[in-house]
Ligand SMILES: [Zn+2]
């Protein structure tokens with residue numbers, strides 16, 4: 072009986088469809104297998120979703136099978152289908168997140184030259200393309216487009232194919248990653264025989280191989296001080312052989328983590344750990360929100376949970392928000408579970424990622440610590456997923472699609488595998504806390520900050536004291552600098568005492584809004600309650616949700632002063648100002664521009680911890696879980712910047728990042744204080760910060776979101792329309808908006824916009840946003856075809 076299989080194909084164009092293929096009788100195809108399938112004139116990669124589907128009359132046959140079994144696990148196939156529906160992304164693209172890194176093969180189109188020369192007159196473009204291909208013999212379309220700077224080069228080449236001057240060939244790009252092969256020396260005959268046949272010089276080699284088995288050639292030669300040519304007689308005599316052996320690239324090879332034993336847990340930690348362990352043992356899964364103040368020892372709870380999972384024979388995935396967090400965290404995990412831990416993040420080489428993927432697939436590593444994409448690793452018998460700092464925006468994927476949120480993916484993955492999900496945060500996302508308050512999640516609390524007591528245990532410590540400084544006052548009293556007198560004094564005292572200072576600058580939303588420097592008023596859209604975005608070129612204020620716009624008023628609408636200014640300060644400016652006020656004091660600057668590679672973070676941090684600088688100036692990266700015991704003063708240079716990012720989550724985000732930054736201060740015995748500079752001292756998020764009162768922020772935000780139907784009271788989808796031609800872009804956005812508005816009629820859904828994106832022009836394209844808000848906004852998008860002119864972002868995070 073002929074079998075048919077459903078295959079998700081790596082098409083050159085976006086499609087929602089999967090395709091039916093015939094399974095050749097001698098091929099053992101199972102769901103999750105990677106295959107090559109004919110597709111039109113091409114052969115493409117595909118993933119088998121299901122075997123035994125109803126026959127399809129014109130189905131073609133699967134051409135070949137890759138490897139000897141499924142590459143993608145059964146629960147991952149289900150996860151991919153969910154991803155595709157939830158994030159409106161073609162199925163193969165969702166599966167690609169789960170394939171070994173670098174194994175995807177792009178379909179390429181080549182053109183080859185035929186015959187000698189043009190038979191009839193060619194247009195100048197045709198001639199250009201013809202000459203380009205003829206000079207090279209063959210040319211790939213995308214390369215040709217770039218080289219000739221001719222976006223239509225593909226179509227022009229196709230016209231030459233019709234004239235019989237060129238021919239078209241299809242190939243797949245080579246996989247970008249493969250196993251790392253190292254030549255090894257191996258004995259081919261029994262040791263005693265080999266010893267007889269080897270001379271005196273090589274006897275040592277035979278002994279070594281007999282004792283230790285195959286060895287890397289380089290290692291064997293250097294151990295015995297041999298040259299490669301010395302081995303030739305034995306190789307030619309068939310005594311030994313050289314063979315290529317795959318050697319895994321281990322990203323943790325360099326990290327030496329001394330083994331550690333678990334400490335005694337505090338009563339709160341123990342309670343939390345026991346609740347999680349109980350859920351693990353039940354095998355029924357469940358989601359926990361671990362709400363613990365900064366420095367409350369959440370990691371020990373995670374470690375206890377992992378220990379229990381491993382004891383039950385289950386694996387664990389630990390997600391962390393940023394690569395900067397990994398080195399310190401990894402040491403801790405690797406020390407607790409020697410030989411079982413690996414890491415996965417974009418800072419690794421492709422080869423390392425490839426090998427980590429395989430190590431997890433083979434079950435050689437049962438604990439993975441990684442950034443968001445680690446959620447897609449093929450962990451069999453998964454038991455536990457931990458998401459540290461679950462509120463972080465870094466958990467949202469932006470490019471390429473699927474534009475998923477790792478929290479939602481983790482939730483679905485745990486549901487599919489009956490695993491336990493632990494979300495940890497000092498400042499949970501409003502949606503997560505809502506989940507915990509309504510009983511969807513189990514809430515666990517760690518209410519106390521802990522300090523090491525020097526004997527391996529911990530003592531309860533107080534949270535840092537937060538002061539808010541009113542910058543309007545500073546201005547009135549003649550201080551036009553970026554530092555208040557209060558902050559300058561505090562810095563001077565700390566530096567005098569040989570302590571360290573952190574200066575934090577939020578980069579989110581910098582220079583995108585205007586604020587009154589006399590009263591702190593920020594003009595905001597009355598309909599959406601988000602700050603207007605300042606468009607410098609037009610000199611206008613525009614709402615990036617609904618496109619309401621207005622001219623910048625000549626005077627502040629709140630106080631009447633002529634003091635509305637765009638807001639923005641860079642880290643470099645802060646660094647310079649420190650140099651002017653405190654000559655001779657060494658400053659380090661830590662932001663994404665300065666540090667690209669993940670080990671660079673570690674070096675910079677170590678330099679600061681060693682005291683090579685007294686002041687550290689940084690952006691969001693400072694908020695990560697660092698331990699800096701000599702820091703006693705933390706200055707927030709201008710809190711307002713984050714507060715008015717064009718995003719309904721801006722207050723929540725600003726509070727989260729400030730609470731994290733504040734948590735950096737006073738981790739040592741000397742305690743610490745936090746000085747927050749602002750033009751808006753009464754802002755609810757800042758008031759919540761002063762009192763370390765997350766609940767206050769939660770209540771405030773929930774009230775606002777309920778009125779405006781923002782999450783968790785509704786969902787948001789953002790469509791970005793983009794086109795190289797400004798008029799086309801606007802027209803396309805307008806027609807798509809009215810089409811969606813039609814579909815939304817009679818449903819509890821608003822379609823807002825189109826509104827210009829910020830910046831309007833990016834990478835040569837003009838961009839417009841359409842925002843769909845309400846109950847199940849995906850429902851108006853069901854028959855929206857995939858297109859190169861728009862992208863869909865379900866539950867977008869960050870500014871417009
Ligand atoms: Zn004002």
Ligand SMILES: [Zn+2]
Pocket residue numbers: 596597598599600614615616617618619
């Ligand atoms: Zn608006």
